[in-house]
Structures are given as structure tokens and as C-alpha cells.
Amino acid sequence: MDFDLTEDQRLLTDSVARLLGDRYSFEQRKQLLAAPPGYSEPLWAQYAELGLLGLPFAEDFGGFGGGPVDVMLLMQSFGRHLVLEPYLATVVLAGTALRLAGNEAQQGELIPAIAAGELRLAFAHSERQARYDLTDVLTTAKAEGGGWVLEGAKSVVLHGDSADKLLVSARTAGGRDDAEGISLFIVDAEAAGVARRGYALRDGSRAAELSFSAVRLPAEALLGERDQAFPIIEQVVQAGIAASAAEVVGGMEALQAMTLDYLKTRQQFGRPIGENQALQHRAAEMLVNLEQARSMAMLATMVLEEPDAADRARSISLAKVGVGQAARFVSQTAIQLHGGIGMTDEYAAGHFFRRAMVFEHMFGDTAYHLDRLAEGIE
Incomplete structure (x- = not known):
């Protein structure tokens, strides 16, 4: 299987990284949290200008004809900055339902408005x-x-x-x-x-x-x-799991980088705490869990177009469990290595931790998906 990005996918990730790097610092995000509607309306309009809101939709309806991998890459970028805009709700969840179940008139009315940033669902x-x-x-x-x-x-x-x-x-x-x-x-x-x-x-x-x-x-x-909506609802939830798993992986990347930087700069007894071998082992374990989660998020993305519903459901539950457990380990370890500062509102690590905990309970928690796997998903 070829895991190299296409030229369009590289351009997508680069343009989103530049936009979020300029407009989505931790301080800017805190300001958005404090004001209604809890996210940035101007940024939502910029997402539309970049074509992000039309990414998974057919070109016939004003979209860009992207696939699950494109959404995965975008959600990873969103996760690195803890983006607050309703992309998951509007484009991934509601958008998937529209793509799978909507007739031509419904898609023709709603999808162009979503892609233009004029309609949120x-x-x-x-x-x-x-x-x-x-x-x-x-x-x-x-x-x-x-x-x-x-x-x-x-x-x-x-x-x-x-x-x-x-x-x-x-x-x-x-x-x-x-x-x-x-x-x-x-x-x-x-x-x-x-x-x-x-x-x-x-x-x-x-x-x-x-x-x-x-x-x-x-x-x-x-x-x-x-x-006959239940199969559609199942696929909507599966798309939500794949997208949010990719988002959390992006958050884990940022959290791991933040933790490594802290280990290199935090001084104790006249030397960086990262010289402590026990802390180096914990940092290595964070990396192992991150890479495992990345693989599971990719699995969830790849199986979204699997025609066998049972195989698709099984793989999605495996990914939900794997990413959830890895996110819990990485975020908890990051907090422990940071010490008390890790849980303060003024520092980003605690916010990544909270996002990981919310993900664990979205679309079924770890215990729920383990039960499904144990019972044999039908």
C-alpha cells in the first residue's frame, strides 16, 4: 500500500498549517472559547475560501471530490491546534449523511451552501x-x-x-x-x-x-x-470516529513535541530533567503509543469505504479502542512529566488532555467498543 501523499494532499496540509500557525495560537484559542459562539466566524469563512468545507463533496455540488484520507490529514492539522470550529459536526457527520442519503435536490440545495460557509449543520x-x-x-x-x-x-x-x-x-x-x-x-x-x-x-x-x-x-x-436510516447512521458514526481519531492523533503529536521541549529546557539540580533516564523511558513510551495510534487512525480511515459492513464495524471499533487507550496514556504521561503546570488553564497541555478525554467518550467509550469486539460485531 502506498502511504505517500499526493501533490494536492501536500498542498492541503501546507496551506492549513500556515493558516493555523498564523491564526490559531493558544492565546487566540482561549479568546475564542470566552466569546460566543465558541469559535471563529472569520476563520470558518477562510476554511470555505480554501475549499476545506467542500473537501469531501462531489464537484457537481461545489465540492472538491476529496476522500477519507484528505479529511484525515485535515483533522490531524486541526488536532495540533485544538480547533474549535464545527467541522466535525457540519462536514463530517451531517455531510456524510447528506452524501449517503440525500437525493439530488437535497444535495443540490444544501451542499453548495455548506461548501461556501453559509450553512452549518x-x-x-x-x-x-x-x-x-x-x-x-x-x-x-x-x-x-x-x-x-x-x-x-x-x-x-x-x-x-x-x-x-x-x-x-x-x-x-x-x-x-x-x-x-x-x-x-x-x-x-x-x-x-x-x-x-x-x-x-x-x-x-x-x-x-x-x-x-x-x-x-x-x-x-x-x-x-x-x-431505512440505520445503516446510514452507522456509517455517519464510523466517519465521525475516523475523523476524530485523526484529530486526536494530531493533538498527541503536539503534546509529545511540547513535552520533549519541556524535558530539554526545565532545569532541576543544575541540569535538564530530560537527562534523567527514567523520564527518557517515559518519553519513548509516549512515542510508541503515538505511532500505534497513528496506525489505528489510518486503519479507521482506510476501512470507511469497505463494502463489508461487519468488517468495517470491527476495524472501526479496534481503532476507537486503540486510539483512545493511546491518547489516555500519552496525555496522562505528558501531564505527569510537566508536573503541576500541566493542568493549569494557562498552559496548553491540560487542554490537549481534556480533548483526549472527551474523545474517549464520543461515539462509544473504550468499554463499549471492547464489548462489541468481544461479542463479535454483526
Whole structure:
């Protein structure tokens, strides 16, 4: 397998590195965290100008026709700077649902607006009682008057508080845990009956609790086939795992470099603490875990286009476990080697640690994916 980057991919990574190096220092990020909407609107517009928001979409709809590897490279760059913009929510999660399930009219209306930076979306599937079970859906959509009436609630919707439109899963048939009978709908975030409560996650990124009370939707709000959305939801979550795993690997790269620099410059008893052999061993273990995580993130990226659903699910769970465990080790070791300064808000190491901890619980935690692997994913 050829792991060399193409010329376009090198240009992509170089241009993003320059942009973030100029505009996304740790101090600048702290300012964004303190002001609404929790990220930079001007930078979002610059992402659109660079073509980043249209990266995975077909050229027919104003995109660049990129693939999973292109998204992986971009997310790694985002991870090195702890980027706050809703790329994962809008382009990866909602964008994947649109690409897989949207008809030509829906894609023609929404994707060009996403690519231009004019439309932000959120993917609303998780519910409070479901934990990580993707089939556990209590939100309902009932056919009425040629359209639909949506009732229910969604939990921890990434960037749901600032999205213009929501892609919402709802049960249109079957029982609570049935895989069949789930449908997807495009919902205007400002529609009557939609309520949103936004909040910051532990790493500072944004999420929201959503509720839907007698929300009336037109017939064309249905995304994909009625009752058949579950395979799409699975693939959306898998794309989210692959992209966020790449992001965390980028964060681990930055954290390891930061830790090595600290070991070389921090003086104790008249010499750098990095001369201590025990600390050198810990730094070497950080590197080993980082490289293992990089390999697992690449695996997750490569299998996204695997046609066998069982093989794809198995590899994605392996990657989620591997990257999550490695991220925990690297971030905890970095904090230990930095000492007390590592957990202060004024120093970046603690922020990378928090991002790694949030990743571990996104789209199913380590225990959940280990259970799936032990049971044999079907």
C-alpha cells in the first residue's frame, strides 16, 4: 500500500498549517472559547475560501471530490491546534449523511451552501436513555397531512446550539430498539417547537440538548428512505470516529513535541530533567503509543469505504479502542512529566488532555467498543 501523499494532499496540509500557525495560537484559542459562539466566524469563512468545507463533496455540488484520507490529514492539522470550529459536526457527520442519503435536490440545495460557509449543520441522533446504543431511538415522526410531526429529544448534539439546520433521527415504525423503522429528517433549527440548550463540553467545544414538540415538517424533509436510516447512521458514526481519531492523533503529536521541549529546557539540580533516564523511558513510551495510534487512525480511515459492513464495524471499533487507550496514556504521561503546570488553564497541555478525554467518550467509550469486539460485531 502506498502511504505517500499526493501533490494536492501536500498542498492541503501546507496551506492549513500556515493558516493555523498564523491564526490559531493558544492565546487566540482561549479568546475564542470566552466569546460566543465558541469559535471563529472569520476563520470558518477562510476554511470555505480554501475549499476545506467542500473537501469531501462531489464537484457537481461545489465540492472538491476529496476522500477519507484528505479529511484525515485535515483533522490531524486541526488536532495540533485544538480547533474549535464545527467541522466535525457540519462536514463530517451531517455531510456524510447528506452524501449517503440525500437525493439530488437535497444535495443540490444544501451542499453548495455548506461548501461556501453559509450553512452549518448538526447531526442529532444520541438520546439520553440510549447511552451508546445506536438503535435506541424514542424520538418519533408521525405522518400527518402530507408531512410529518416530530416529537422527542436529543442529547449531546455537537454544535447543535449554533447549527442552522439539524439532521434528526426519529422512529417512524417498529419498537424502541429495532434497527428498522428509523428515518432521518432535515429540520430547520429555528422551526416552531424546536428548543435548544447549548453548553460547553469539558474540552471547551460546544454541544446542545435539543427538544422537539409538535414540530411540523414537510414531506421533502425526509432524508433517504423511510424506515431505512440505520445503516446510514452507522456509517455517519464510523466517519465521525475516523475523523476524530485523526484529530486526536494530531493533538498527541503536539503534546509529545511540547513535552520533549519541556524535558530539554526545565532545569532541576543544575541540569535538564530530560537527562534523567527514567523520564527518557517515559518519553519513548509516549512515542510508541503515538505511532500505534497513528496506525489505528489510518486503519479507521482506510476501512470507511469497505463494502463489508461487519468488517468495517470491527476495524472501526479496534481503532476507537486503540486510539483512545493511546491518547489516555500519552496525555496522562505528558501531564505527569510537566508536573503541576500541566493542568493549569494557562498552559496548553491540560487542554490537549481534556480533548483526549472527551474523545474517549464520543461515539462509544473504550468499554463499549471492547464489548462489541468481544461479542463479535454483526
